Amino acid sequence: METKVWLVDKNVDNLQSYPQIIESAELLGANQVVAFPTETVYGLGANAKSDEAVKKVFEAKGRPSDNPLIVHIASKEQLIEIVEEIPKKAWKLMAEFWPGPLTLIMKRKPGQLSNIVTAGLDTVAVRMPNHPIALSLIKASGLPIAAPSANTSGKPSPTSAKHVEDDLVGRIAGIVDGGVTGVGVESTVLDCTVDVPVILRPGGVTFEQIEAVIGTVKQDVALKHKDAAPKAPGMKYTHYAPKAPLFLVKGNQAFLQKLVNEKRSDGLKVGVISSTEHQHEYEADYVIAPGSLADLHTVAAGLYDTLRQFDALDADIIFSEMFPESGIGVAVMNRLVKAAGHQTIEGDL
Ligand code: TXA
Numbered sequence: 288m289e290t291k292v293w294l295v296d297k298n299v300d301n302l303q304s305y306p307q308i309i310e311s312a313e314l315l316g317a318n319q320v321v322a323f324p325t326e327t328v329y330g331l332g333a334n335a336k337s338d339e340a341v342k343k344v345f346e347a348k349g350r351p352s353d354n355p356l357i358v359h360i361a362s363k364e365q366l367i368e369i370v371e372e373i374p375k376k377a378w379k380l381m382a383e384f385w386p387g388p389l390t391l392i393m394k395r396k397p398g399q400l401s402n403i404v405t406a407g408l409d410t411v412a413v414r415m416p417n418h419p420i421a422l423s424l425i426k427a428s429g430l431p432i433a434a435p436s437a438n439t440s441g442k443p444s445p446t447s448a449k450h451v452e453d454d455l456v457g458r459i460a461g462i463v464d465g466g467v468t469g470v471g472v473e474s475t476v477l478d479c480t481v482d483v484p485v486i487l488r489p490g491g492v493t494f495e496q497i498e499a500v501i502g503t504v505k506q507d508v509a510l511k512h513k514d515a516a517p518k519a520p521g522m523k524y525t526h527y528a529p530k531a532p533l534f535l536v537k538g539n540q541a542f543l544q545k546l547v548n549e550k551r552s553d554g555l556k557v558g559v560i561s562s563t564e565h566q567h568e569y570e571a572d573y574v575i576a577p578g579s580l581a582d583l584h585t586v587a588a589g590l591y592d593t594l595r596q597f598d599a600l601d602a603d604i605i606f607s608e609m610f611p612e613s614g615i616g617v618a619v620m621n622r623l624v625k626a627a628g629h630q631t632i633e634g635d636l
């Protein structure tokens with residue numbers, strides 16, 4: 288299949304009537320699959336009402352069929368069409384964070400969406416993305432759009448159209464190239480079907496931000512205990528792993544350098560994931576810094592590109608610094624720990 292690529296400037300007025308947006312929206316209406324940018328990562332969009340369209344998403348990604356998709360909407364009216372009831376706390380969160388990187392899980396209304404979207408669950412995950420291209424594409428299509436991250440299953444999520452092309456060219460109808468995304472890690476997934484909402488996946492909206500609006504929230508126990516079964520089916524799969532084995536290093540720079548030296552003296556090519564602050568202190572074959580300790584949003588924004596860059600290099604092993612687990616750092620560390628398959632080395636020099 289030929290994959291069309293439309294270059295679209297997200298800052299122009301009236302995007303909804305832009306020929307590229309209209310053409311890509313028409314493809315969505317014809318049950319084809321189109322990738323588009325959101326503020327978090329690129330999504331792989333399909334008509335959420337159509338089994339035929341949604342099946343194509345699972346096929347293109349190689350995604351297990353028990354892993355439900357997030358439905359993307361552009362208005363509250365669209366939400367009311369697809370969910371049975373909207374809890375009070377969900378209204379408050381929407382007022383504060385939508386459009387934005389917060390996905391809310393609610394009871395689905397039967398008969399409105401393809402059952403494949405929700406993997407047979409009686410709940411649906413919904414979000415309104417904060418990106419002019421995503422919003423205008425959804426509006427132009429007039430449809431709720433099911434969209435997982437636009438990567439091959441298991442790979443880091445795409446933060447540029449190039450990443451999407453690398454994974455999916457020839458397998459999908461089109462890609463709307465709107466430049467690099469901003470947040471860099473995916474949305475926070477919050478289960479609102481229970482009295483005390485539960486964070487199933489940390490992401491762009493932090494724990495602290497959510498608690499400031501609705502009071503106490505819980506975190507899925509599986510986020511801290513690697514052997515517990517997660518409530519978001521997607522959280523149980525291996526994710527984000529680069530080809531070379533990755534180890535997280537809990538310790539100072541001298542200790543990390545010692546690990547690098549040992550592997551290099553064994554003849555291995557060694558990569559380091561560093562903060563920009565420490566980037567020039569390491570001597571290794573490759574040192575890549577996704578961002579700065581002084582602003583963890585920059586680390587989130589650069590993380591997946593860093594992991595993908597290592598795949599293009601011939602590193603045999605990668606050591607990564609740890610980042611503070613506060614604010615957006617919780618999501619950063621959640622993804623890094625997964626990418627490393629929980630392999631951590633601890634020490635100081
Ligand atoms: O930022 C994002 O959320 C991006 C952009 C494209 O919007 N999308 C994204 O989708 O990350 P995906 O499919 O890669 O991750 C969706 C996560 C999965 O872990 C999935 O299992 C979970 O949300 N999920 C979806 N529906 C659910 C439901 N009804 N109950 C529990 N978890 C659900």
Ligand code: MG
Binds near residue numbers: 435436444
């Ligand atoms: Mg994903």
